[in-house]
Amino acid sequence: MNSFYKKNGPVIATFFLVAIIFWLVFLIVIPQLYMLDLSFRPNLPPLLRGGPDDVYTLTHYKHFLYGSETSKDAYNYVDIGVFLDTIITAVLVTIINLCFCYPIAFYIAKLATPNTARLLVLALVIPFWINELLRSFAIRILFAGEGVINNILLELGLISTAVNFIALDIALYTGLTYAYILLMIFPLYNALETLDTNQLEAAKDLGSSTVRTHWRIVIPHAKAGIASGSTMVFMLTAGALATPVVLSSPNTYWFTQLIYQWFNMNDNWSRGSAYSIILLVVSVTFVLLMMRLFKVTIGEVVR
Amino acid sequence: MSAEVELQNVSIAFGNFYAAKNVNVKIGAGEFFSFLGPSGCGKTTLLRAVSGFLEPSQGKVLIDGQDMSGIGPNKRPTSLIFQNLALFPLMSVADNIAFSLEVRGHDKVQRRKRADELLDLVALNGQGDKKVHELSGGQKQRVAIARALAVEPKVLLLDEPLSALDLKLRQKMRTELRAIQQRVGITFIYITHDQGEALTMSDRVGVMNDGELEQVGSCYDVYEAPCTPFVATFVGENNAFYGKVEKVEGVKVKVQTGGSSFIGQAGLGLDKKNYKFKAGDEVIMFVRPEAISLKGNSKKTQNSFSAEVKTIEFEGNLKNIFLRSAEDVDIRFSVPSSSDTSGMEPSKNVSLSFSQDNAVVLPTGALALD
Known part of the structure; x- marks a missing residue:
């Protein structure tokens, strides 16, 4: 601590410490602990809080699993269904995202000339200067019944009647995939960029096909980048709200929409907190399991 | 099996810059031939044209009399050892060596057997299960040689492979490279800026300057009877x-x-x-x-x-x-x-x-x- 002060001077050192502590304690630790605490308390009107009824309870977690006490079903099929749907869709979106981003990142990192690479990075980044909500609406317009995509397909004679992309959730998948594309491309790019180009040539010289070179040389090298990008995309997709609100079909529900409803419309913060905690814990567990499966360490992912 | 390599009027241009200008040379089957020249003289470019990573802008590369234009590096009877060796760091030594066999669909047992034979050849017996980073500089060098020989090339191309080693090891590897060449009997084309390396190992040397081949001859000729002031002052x-x-x-x-x-x-x-x-x-x-x-x-x-x-x-x-x-x-x-x-x-x-x-x-x- 002393040497930190000596190295940076009192003003800067104090600023750094205050900023870091504020960030860690007030923006991360306290809100999470508050939510965790809230999720185990009954939903009481303000006057009764701290009174004799304010005791720790598992009622909200029970509600997620078994539904309301008046329900006849053994389990809360609706909420569990939405939850599993969200997780499975997030996995699919992550996989689609990876399939799209890998060739783009490889092209930028290894094949493009420096100028082309800069232009491509710019083309990738600029759309993200626009708000996520607006981008989602733009995609909705593209995929609408009378939208650009339908019109082009009709014009080309590929379809005879307009496709309802929204109802098929194609618009949602596209929107979610596009929403976090940069978080996949940049870790991939960073990993691929460090690959020695001679390795690619050596593999080719030894007779390897392009597919085998990628499978045996490039992908193992980029494993940490793939894990890092996939983790971020999965977590953010599972927790996305704006894109599903705008793009999901009327009968598709995203788990974050449920959480939002408990907090805002039903004014039940405790239950909303419990649902948030469930999403957080399951997502983190899932990511850790995947990392174990693919033999990646946390250190590699956050590098 | 070794092959003759012939460069006919080979020129290689990058935009307006000619990295190689009208190079003509015939390298005999089983010969140890070195291209010697200062950095930037175009010798690596020439080697890439022989290995197939570059197509000459003009002229032809012939291997065993066969025109190589349009034939990719994975289809040529050549094998290249890179300046930084380009070993695959995530594979074991044996997997590195047997990579070309894996590509051709040989099974695990065959691959291991061939890898062990080659490890024997380069005096690294029993090191197959190590990771590449566990080896010393000289050992990595030998793995690169073994990996390149595993494809059974007719021509082995070496792009300054000894430049990263310290002096003593470099001198030792010179003798060893020459011995390996004699044992396997294939054509070696060696690129270097170090005249000591070129003179000690080669049958013949081609001295390059500014994209042009200034003189081709035995080591003795190049040293004792230089044709141009450049050769006279670059070699020795x-x-x-x-x-x-x-x-x-x-x-x-x-x-x-x-x-x-x-x-x-x-x-x-x-x-x-x-x-x-x-x-x-x-x-x-x-x-x-x-x-x-x-x-x-x-x-x-x-x-x-x-x-x-x-x-x-x-x-x-x-x-x-x-x-x-x-x-x-x-x-x-x-x-x-x-x-x-x-x-x-x-x-x-x-x-x-x-x-x-x-x-x-x-x-x-x-x-x-x-």
Whole structure:
């Protein structure tokens, strides 16, 4: 601590410490602990809080699993269904995202000339200067019944009647995939960029096909980048709200929409907190399991 | 199985810049051939054209008489060892070596057997299960050689593979590379900027400068009978006396340089014939440092001059003595360390001489930069 002060001077050192502590304690630790605490308390009107009824309870977690006490079903099929749907869709979106981003990142990192690479990075980044909500609406317009995509397909004679992309959730998948594309491309790019180009040539010289070179040389090298990008995309997709609100079909529900409803419309913060905690814990567990499966360490992912 | 490699009028251009200009050379089957030249002279570019990573802008690469244009590096009977070796860091040593067999669909047992054979060849028995980073620099070198030989190439291409090693190891690997080449009997094409490497290992050397092949010949020829001032100064050390031809008698040329006149031999041109000079031609006379001696040491000596000692450099086995002649020419000569140099303090004038058989007269041209 002393040497930190000596190295940076009192003003800067104090600023750094205050900023870091504020960030860690007030923006991360306290809100999470508050939510965790809230999720185990009954939903009481303000006057009764701290009174004799304010005791720790598992009622909200029970509600997620078994539904309301008046329900006849053994389990809360609706909420569990939405939850599993969200997780499975997030996995699919992550996989689609990876399939799209890998060739783009490889092209930028290894094949493009420096100028082309800069232009491509710019083309990738600029759309993200626009708000996520607006981008989602733009995609909705593209995929609408009378939208650009339908019109082009009709014009080309590929379809005879307009496709309802929204109802098929194609618009949602596209929107979610596009929403976090940069978080996949940049870790991939960073990993691929460090690959020695001679390795690619050596593999080719030894007779390897392009597919085998990628499978045996490039992908193992980029494993940490793939894990890092996939983790971020999965977590953010599972927790996305704006894109599903705008793009999901009327009968598709995203788990974050449920959480939002408990907090805002039903004014039940405790239950909303419990649902948030469930999403957080399951997502983190899932990511850790995947990392174990693919033999990646946390250190590699956050590098 | 080895193959002959022929470059026919090969030029390689990047935009307006020619990395290789009209290179013609025929490398025999089973030959150890080195391209020697300073960095940026186009030798690596030429090697990439042979391996198939580059197509010549003009001209042809023939391997065993077969035109290689349009044939990719994975389809040519060549194998390339990269300057940084480009071993696959995430694979074991054996997997690295057997990668080309994996590509061809050989099963695990066959791959392992071949890897072990090759590890034997490069004297690394029993190291197959190690990771690449566990090996020393010299061992990595051998793995790269084994991996390249696993494809059973007819031609092995080596792009300065020893440059990252320290001196002792480099000298050891030279001998070993030569021995491996003799054992497997295939054509080796070696790229280097180190004339010591080129001269010790090769059957023949091609000296390159600025994209052009200046001279091709045996190591002895390139050193003793350079065709151009560049070759004379790039391969080994040389003293250059600029001057004008005074008189020509057969192959003997009398050159006037500054105040003195020296007699030397007309050098050999690319056509293996002595250059024909006439009086008044601008020439350079080259004399190797080891050909200069203190006056009176040799009876055949017929050229003598005096110069002022500048510095004496001790190099272990040799002492290099740097002088400036009365005509302001910088001169360097070497004597064995055991020789008595007590009379040669800096700023003293000494008399020196060299035999006219050891002086090579060439037309003027660019020297190699120091």
